Amino acid sequence: xxxxxxxxxxxxxxxxxxxxxxxxxxxxxxxxxxxxxxxxxxxxxxxxxxxxxxxxxxxxxxxxxxxxxxxxxxxxxxxxxxxxxxxxxxxxxxxxxxxxxxxxxxxxxxxxxxxxxxxxxxxxxxxxxxxxxxxxxxxxxxxxxxxxxxxxxxxxxxxxxxxxxxxxxxxxxxxxxxxxxxxxxxxxxxxxxx
Numbered sequence: 706x707x708x709x710x711x712x713x714x715x716x717x718x719x720x721x722x723x724x725x726x727x728x729x730x731x732x733x734x735x736x737x738x739x740x741x742x743x744x745x746x747x748x749x750x751x752x753x754x755x756x757x758x759x760x761x762x763x764x765x766x767x768x769x770x771x772x773x774x775x776x777x778x779x780x781x782x783x784x785x786x787x788x789x790x791x792x793x794x795x796x797x798x799x800x801x802x803x804x805x806x807x808x809x810x811x812x813x814x815x816x817x818x819x820x821x822x823x824x825x826x827x828x829x830x831x832x833x834x835x836x837x838x839x840x841x842x843x844x845x846x847x848x849x850x851x852x853x854x855x856x857x858x859x860x861x862x863x864x865x866x867x868x869x870x871x872x873x874x875x876x877x878x879x880x881x882x883x884x885x886x887x888x889x890x891x892x893x894x895x896x897x898x899x
């Protein structure tokens with residue numbers, strides 16, 4: 706069975722400084738190899754990675770988050786790292802941009818500590834998710850169901866626990882991003898919501 710193609714798809718990766726290097730570079734490479742155009746989006750011109758226990762590479766940013774819309778992209782990826790999601794969750798542009806993807810039914814993927822930003826959207830209640838284990842209580846308190854699995858998918862929301870899960874995460878994001886728009890709660894018929 707051949708892997709799905711993402712030719713013609715545009716993927717947004719949002720990040721602050723302090724993203725875990727492999728959690729951005731590995732999915733980005735997999736998405737590009739599947740044919741997607743991938744943009745790194747931030748409030749900076751370059752973003753600096755964290756690699757396990759030290760600062761590492763700097764990557765150029767393709768677009769300023771205040772200058773783009775979810776309408777410009779087919780899916781969203783949020784890398785983890787302890788520093789990155791904590792910085793993003795305190796900035797309205799990152800929260801609003803992420804909310805737009807949820808509301809449009811576009812796929813959203815987050816790994817490791819990335820789901821911290823998802824909590825801030827207020828839109829994960831009732832979702833099945835995973836994350837780095839230290840976020841389990843936060844995710845549960847936000848109304849989602851936390852599962853200890855390498856990758857969890859719930860109607861276009863894809864989450865994974867850590868860099869060790871990247872092979873499964875990358876495979877699943879390509880599948881889900883290829884599927885495109887998923888039904889949102891707002892798009893269900895009243896009889897489907899029970």
